[in-house]
Amino acid sequence: MSRSLEERKAVLTLPEVYTAARRLKGVIHRTLLDHSHTFSSITGCETYLKLENLQKTGSFKIRGAYNKIQTLTPEERACGVIAASAGNHAQGVAYAAAQAGIPSVIVMPEHAPLAKVVATKGYGAEVVLAGATYDESYEHACRLQRERGLVFVHAFNDPCVMAGQGTIGLEILEDLQDLEAIVVPVGGGGLISGIALAVKQVAPHVKVYGVQAAGAPAMHLSKRAGCYQTTDCAVTIADGIAVKQPGDLTYDIVQKYVDDVVIVEDEEIAETILLLLERSKLMVEGAGATSLAALLFQKLSCKGKVAAVLSGGNIDVNFISQIIEHGLVKSGRRVKILTRIADRPGELSRLLDRIAQLHGNVMQVFHDRAERCLPLGQAVVEISLETRDEAHCQSILEDLTARGYEVERD
Numbered sequence: 461m462s463r464s465l466e467e468r469k470a471v472l473t474l475p476e477v478y479t480a481a482r483r484l485k486g487v488i489h490r491t492l493l494d495h496s497h498t499f500s501s502i503t504g505c506e507t508y509l510k511l512e513n514l515q516k517t518g519s520f521k522i523r524g525a526y527n528k529i530q531t532l533t534p535e536e537r538a539c540g541v542i543a544a545s546a547g548n549h550a551q552g553v554a555y556a557a558a559q560a561g562i563p564s565v566i567v568m569p570e571h572a573p574l575a576k577v578v579a580t581k582g583y584g585a586e587v588v589l590a591g592a593t594y595d596e597s598y599e600h601a602c603r604l605q606r607e608r609g610l611v612f613v614h615a616f617n618d619p620c621v622m623a624g625q626g627t628i629g630l631e632i633l634e635d636l637q638d639l640e641a642i643v644v645p646v647g648g649g650g651l652i653s654g655i656a657l658a659v660k661q662v663a664p665h666v667k668v669y670g671v672q673a674a675g676a677p678a679m680h681l682s683k684r685a686g687c688y689q690t691t692d693c694a695v696t697i698a699d700g701i702a703v704k705q706p707g708d709l710t711y712d713i714v715q716k717y718v719d720d721v722v723i724v725e726d727e728e729i730a731e732t733i734l735l736l737l738e739r740s741k742l743m744v745e746g747a748g749a750t751s752l753a754a755l756l757f758q759k760l761s762c763k764g765k766v767a768a769v770l771s772g773g774n775i776d777v778n779f780i781s782q783i784i785e786h787g788l789v790k791s792g793r794r795v796k797i798l799t800r801i802a803d804r805p806g807e808l809s810r811l812l813d814r815i816a817q818l819h820g821n822v823m824q825v826f827h828d829r830a831e832r833c834l835p836l837g838q839a840v841v842e843i844s845l846e847t848r849d850e851a852h853c854q855s856i857l858e859d860l861t862a863r864g865y866e867v868e869r870d
Contacts, residue, residue, distance in 0.1 A: 472619040472713065477626040477658045480527040484627055487559075488522055489515055493635045493767060498739045503755040505640070505762040510632055513744045513773030517551040518579070519700070520625060520771050521615075524650060525552035527624030528613050529560050537562045542610040544568075544601035546594045546699050547576030548747075548772050549615040554583035565610060567601035569593055573699065573776040593694060594647075595704045616650025617707030626654025632767045633663055640764035641667035643751040645771045646679050646721055647701030649710025655769070656717035669760055670714065670721035671750040673698040673729065679706040683714060683721040697726045697779075700747030700772055722759040727790075729753050733775070734787035745775040792850030794823075796842065796870040799860070803829050803839040811841065814863065818856045821846035842870070 491511045499507040512520040529541065540563035543553040550566040557564035564585040568577060569592060581587050590600040594615075605612050614621060628651070632642060642659060644652040649670075656668040672680045675696035681689040688711050694702040706714075714721070729746050732753040736742045744752075751768040754760050788794035801807040812822060824844040831840050847853040860867050 472622050472653065472657055474658060474661045476619065476623040477630060477654065480523070480623040481627045481630055483527055483530050484523055484624065487526060490631060491515055493632060496740060499752065499756070503762070505755065506765040507755060508636060508765065508767045509740070509752070510628060510767050510769045511742070512628065513742060513748050513770045517548070517555050517583070518772055518774040519548035519552070519748070520628060520651060520769070521548040521552035522555055523627055524621035524624035524654070525549060525613060526556040526559070528618060528620040529553070529556045529562070531620050532611060536611045540564065540610050541613050542567070542601055542605050542608070543613045543615065544594065544598040545615055546702060547572050547580070548700050548774055550576060550580040550585065550587070551583060551774070553613050554580050554585035558584045565604065565608070567597045567604065569597050573774070573779070575776050576774050579774070593704065594702060595694070616648035617709050618650070619709065622650050622654040622710065622713070624654065625651045626658040628769060629655035629658040630662070633659060633666070636765060636767060638765055639663070639666050639767060641669060641760070641762050641766045643669045643671060643754055643760065643766060643768045645701055645747050645750045645769065646670035646672045647676070647703040647747065649679050649706045649714055651769070651771060652718060653710040653713040657713055660717040667719045668717060669754070670718055671754040671759070672721060672723050673701055673746070673750060674723045674725050676702045676704070677723050678704060679711070679714060680721040680723050682706060682711055683718065686715070696746070698729055698746030698750055700745060701750065722754055724750050724753040724757060724759060728757045730783050730786060732756055733783050737784070742770065743773050743775060743780070744770050745772045748772040792853040793847055794845070795847060795853050796844050797857070798840065798842050798868040798870055799865045800838050800840055803837050808841065811865070814860065815843070815845065815856065818859055819852070820856050
């Protein structure tokens with residue numbers, strides 16, 4: 461990403477993070493740093509969750525967006541602002557611009573989650589859907605910025621934005637003594653840059669780790685290679701961090717202050733979202749769940765007190781239902797079985813009664829006696845079941861098999 465000479469001179473400093481904290485006081489929520497006994501027992505370290513999913517606008521992004529907009533001159537405010545975003549920065553900019561009484565234009569990917577699009581419009585922004593990815597939306601936003609003379613509020617590659625995000629690091633240090641590490645989701649790098657610079661200058665012994673989705677690993681590759689890297693695509697369920705090009709400003713800070721950047725798979729992210737819903741009653745989007753996923757799936761070796769930043773909770777409700785269904789199937793708590801029975805009165809009832817005796821909960825039954833390859837006198841039965849877990853599922857299958865049913869698990 462090319463920068464002007466003025467932008468190249470812009471450097472994030474610790475005093476700017478403290479200034480941002482003063483600007484944000486009374487504007488944002490000081491989110492809870494919540495100790496989780498459940499996740500501590502699973503991860504093997506004392507796990508604390510920084511609940512930015514409960515922040516105003518549903519994510520940390522309001523911190524950087526508000527701080528940036530508060531630094532604009534009267535002339536810049538009169539022009540209005542523009543941003544490109546997959547959704548969370550969009551809401552942060554729209555909210556901050558509305559608070560400042562200035563117009564905002566937000567360019568979002570064409571397939572951005574509907575909930576994020578609706579919320580952004582609700583804060584008063586003009587929303588333009590363009591491009592299949594954040595990077596394509598960014599290019600379109602740059603063209604609009606030039607055409608309409610708007611002021612660009614970058615999602616991550618801006619010192620004022622990074623300073624606002626860095627206030628999370630200051631809050632964690634104030635709230636938790638003897639901290640070993642902070643784990644942070646990474647897309648373009650604005651969040652981790654602000655946190656890492658603040659934390660390393662105030663408490664240099666604290667480790668700062670970044671986490672990316674395996675399908676969008678540009679900063680991970682850059683950190684490991686020791687030079688700036690991009691990717692040809694960014695495909696992940698964690699849409700908030702699906703970035704092909706990290707910031708060059710953020711890259712410099714990551715190289716200097718971040719201890720490591722690891723990756724997690726989409727399946728691990730999905731499982732973490734479900735665990736947060738079920739165990740902690742927290743709704744967290746894919747990007748926000750990556751930090752905890754890295755701890756749950758042993759991507760990092762941490763033993764003491766660790767803070768995982770849950771960066772956002774703006775997840776589409778339709779996608780939540782998919783996550784739940786997928787998780788239940790994967791864990792064996794929801795299963796579909798196929799078998800054949802004699803086509804005569806009582807046979808289906810006998811099968812269902814046996815499943816009930818085994819404490820399986822029948823959700824749906826499909827009975828077909830006219831399947832093309834089915835012998836005369838038989839019927840095929842497809843049953844959807846709820847079970848306690850994989851072991852319970854297996855015990856039901858074994859019992860039915862022992863009773864002469866040829867059972868297939870779909």
